[in-house]
Amino acid sequence: MRDQIRNFILENFILEKPEDLVDDESLLEKGIMDSTGVLELVAFLESTYEIKVEDEELIPENLDSIRNIVNYLERKLALISKPQTAQPSAVSQA
Amino acid sequence: MLLQSVLENSARRAPQKIALVCRGERLSYGEIDRKANQVAAFLRSQGIRRGDRVALFLDNSIEAVISLFGILKADAVFLMLSPQLKAPKLAYILENSGARALVSDTAKLRAVSEVIHAARALEAVIIAGDENKIEPGLHRNVVAWSEMERGSGSQAATGNANIDVDLASIIYTSGSTGDPKGVMLTHLNMISAATSIIAYLENVPEDVVINVLPLSFDYGLYQVLMTFKFGGTLVLEKSFVFPYEIVKRMAEEKVTGFPGVPTIFAILLQMKDLKKYDLRSLRYITNTAAALPVTHIRQIRETFPQARLYSMYGLTECKRVSYLPPEELDRRPDSVGRGMPNEEVWLVDDRGNRLGPGATGELVVRGSNVMKGYWGDPEATDRVLRPGPLPGEKVLRTGDLFRMDEEGFLYFVGRRDDMIKTRGERVSPKEVENALYAAAGVAEAAVLPVPDDLLGSAIKAYIVPKEGASLTDRQLLLHCKKMLEEFAIPKYFEFRDTLPKNASGKIDKLSLKAELQRLDRQN
Numbered sequence: 001m002r003d004q005i006r007n008f009i010l011e012n013f014i015l016e017k018p019e020d021l022v023d024d025e026s027l028l029e030k031g032i033m034d035s036t037g038v039l040e041l042v043a044f045l046e047s048t049y050e051i052k053v054e055d056e057e058l059i060p061e062n063l064d065s066i067r068n069i070v071n072y073l074e075r076k077l078a079l080i081s082k083p084q085t086a087q088p089s090a091v092s093q094a
Numbered sequence: 095m096l097l098q099s100v101l102e103n104s105a106r107r108a109p110q111k112i113a114l115v116c117r118g119e120r121l122s123y124g125e126i127d128r129k130a131n132q133v134a135a136f137l138r139s140q141g142i143r144r145g146d147r148v149a150l151f152l153d154n155s156i157e158a159v160i161s162l163f164g165i166l167k168a169d170a171v172f173l174m175l176s177p178q179l180k181a182p183k184l185a186y187i188l189e190n191s192g193a194r195a196l197v198s199d200t201a202k203l204r205a206v207s208e209v210i211h212a213a214r215a216l217e218a219v220i221i222a223g224d225e226n227k228i229e230p231g232l233h234r235n236v237v238a239w240s241e242m243e244r245g246s247g248s249q250a251a252t253g254n255a256n257i258d259v260d261l262a263s264i265i266y267t268s269g270s271t272g273d274p275k276g277v278m279l280t281h282l283n284m285i286s287a288a289t290s291i292i293a294y295l296e297n298v299p300e301d302v303v304i305n306v307l308p309l310s311f312d313y314g315l316y317q318v319l320m321t322f323k324f325g326g327t328l329v330l331e332k333s334f335v336f337p338y339e340i341v342k343r344m345a346e347e348k349v350t351g352f353p354g355v356p357t358i359f360a361i362l363l364q365m366k367d368l369k370k371y372d373l374r375s376l377r378y379i380t381n382t383a384a385a386l387p388v389t390h391i392r393q394i395r396e397t398f399p400q401a402r403l404y405s406m407y408g409l410t411e412c413k414r415v416s417y418l419p420p421e422e423l424d425r426r427p428d429s430v431g432r433g434m435p436n437e438e439v440w441l442v443d444d445r446g447n448r449l450g451p452g453a454t455g456e457l458v459v460r461g462s463n464v465m466k467g468y469w470g471d472p473e474a475t476d477r478v479l480r481p482g483p484l485p486g487e488k489v490l491r492t493g494d495l496f497r498m499d500e501e502g503f504l505y506f507v508g509r510r511d512d513m514i515k516t517r518g519e520r521v522s523p524k525e526v527e528n529a530l531y532a533a534a535g536v537a538e539a540a541v542l543p544v545p546d547d548l549l550g551s552a553i554k555a556y557i558v559p560k561e562g563a564s565l566t567d568r569q570l571l572l573h574c575k576k577m578l579e580e581f582a583i584p585k586y587f588e589f590r591d592t593l594p595k596n597a598s599g600k601i602d603k604l605s606l607k608a609e610l611q612r613l614d615r616q617n
Contacts, residue, residue: 015575028332028333028335028336029201030201031178031580033335034333034335034580035333035334035335035337035357035358035361036357036549037335038335038336039361039364054366054367055337055338055365055366055367055368055370056338056342057338058336058337058338058339059336059338059339060336060339063336064336
């Protein structure tokens with residue numbers, strides 16, 4: 001999963017050097033992702049992992065680094081696998 | 095009246111009032127004024143003198159706001175540079191302006207370290223952020239922001255030598271030749287523009303304005319200047335990258351004013367459950383940089399029925415030109431309105447003759463908001479600043495073509511030059527083409543705008559590769575990323591064997607444009 005996301009970012013967000021992409025660094029701070037980039041990332045996550053990213057989940061804690069994205073996806077996918085107890089708000093850190 | 099008085103007056107009137115909310119911090123007018131005095135004292139101690147240029151290269155932040163006032167208080171001129179600038183353009187601006195000091199941030203150290211040794215005029219460098227990340231070899235006179243704050247610099251105000259016809263700021267904007275041009279603005283220019291805009295927005299001290307636009311963009315910068323002038327509160331955000339955060343903050347802070355550009359409103363309107371948030375405090379929304387599609391105007395008004403929506407138009411050379419009173423929006427949704435208070439506008443034909451209502455021509459602006467010219471470029475200045483009605487007076491030729499109706503309302507027709515407006519930014523095709531020509535394997539390049547719902551216009555590049563060269567989108571994107579700001583990087587590349595040429599052998603952009611228009615109609 002980490003590699004899939006890493007590859008998506010490398011292919012779509014254009015970095016000078018792949019080694020600049022560090023798992024726990026902010027994609028926003030490093031100028032790798034902008035506002036249209038976030039929308040592209042969300043579209044990719046929704047189609048690849050068959051999830052629905054809620055508006056309130058569009059926060060840096062979920063999406064602003066590779067580590068955050070992986071953690072978010074794991075929480076999100078865990079909810080889907082046991083939907084009877086799931087509360088979408090559990091993923092939102094708002 | 096000097097520009098820093100917008101802060102100083104509010105600090106005197108309401109020292110405890112919260113002026114700035116940024117990244118979880120809340121600063122009062124009194125605190126910002128004292129910290130700005132300290133920056134001024136520090137700059138003076140480093141030899142910064144009246145009229146010296148001081149560059150700011152950092153994201154929207156408390157330090158950016160404090161510094162800009164500190165620079166003014168030191169009788170110096172501030173340059174708010176785009177935090178997205180790449181090293182070549184940063185180097186060009188530092189050299190062109192002869193900047194004598196630089197304020198930046200540890201997040202920008204890579205670009206800064208690339209250019210700093212070539213910027214010979216730099217006497218002092220201040221770096222905000224984590225001071226442990228600053229390498230001592232960066233510059234012979236580098237100081238951490240925190241170190242400066244701990245230092246002995248006085249927090250008391252000192253007198254100013256400047257008067258209101260002195261320069262307050264130079265704002266670098268895209269030039270049609272490809273190199274950026276520095277728009278010289280006096281204290282009077284900026285106070286005049288801020289006063290006129292506040293008048294028509296009817297701002298009051300109770301207003302809370304949220305700014306997600308970069309302060310390097312005059313539209314963003316003026317949110318600070320205006321809010322401080324009317325004594326309101328500014329919620330300063332770094333960007334609109336995470337729209338949910340912004341909407342949440344708008345509800346929490348009971349924001350009353352929201353300035354945006356079409357791209358921002360397009361993203362906002364895509365949010366699925368905007369109605370969940372209590373945004374009833376929103377009193378007004380402003381749009382400029384490019385026209386809003388009529389469908390978006392309707393959706394914005396449905397979503398925020400209590401908010402007044404202002405369509406506006408302007409350019410850095412005079413800040414703002416016109417606004418459409420919200421009550422006119424239903425009657426003329428495609429108009430950018432009439433000239434703002436304390437300003438006169440009219441249209442001229444190719445020979446400079448004044449045109450009457452109903453005509454189409456180039457827009458001319460007269461007022462104390464009109465710039466003094468382009469820094470170090472008298473020829474470019476003479477092309478746009480022309481003699482006005484009074485002896486010695488100059489008026490601004492905007493380069494924008496408009497139609498004016500019988501009641502004096504303006505309708506944008508197009509540019510006289512070929513500048514592209516994308517994501518609310520003005521991009522010179524020449525600058526993008528120059529960057530593309532610098533890439534290995536490019537024989538010819540032509541850059542044109544194509545319509546785009548989200549961006550206003552998107553940038554399309556036509557490329558003819560050199561013989562034997564194999565080029566890909568990706569190679570060119572990587573190359574552009576090193577040379578250009580994000581918004582100036584082409585979205586589309588099309589590779590061709592040849593490009594159409596006109597009689598003088600130049601690439602015939604008109605024929606490419608006609609081709610694009612045919613395609614657009616077919617879709």
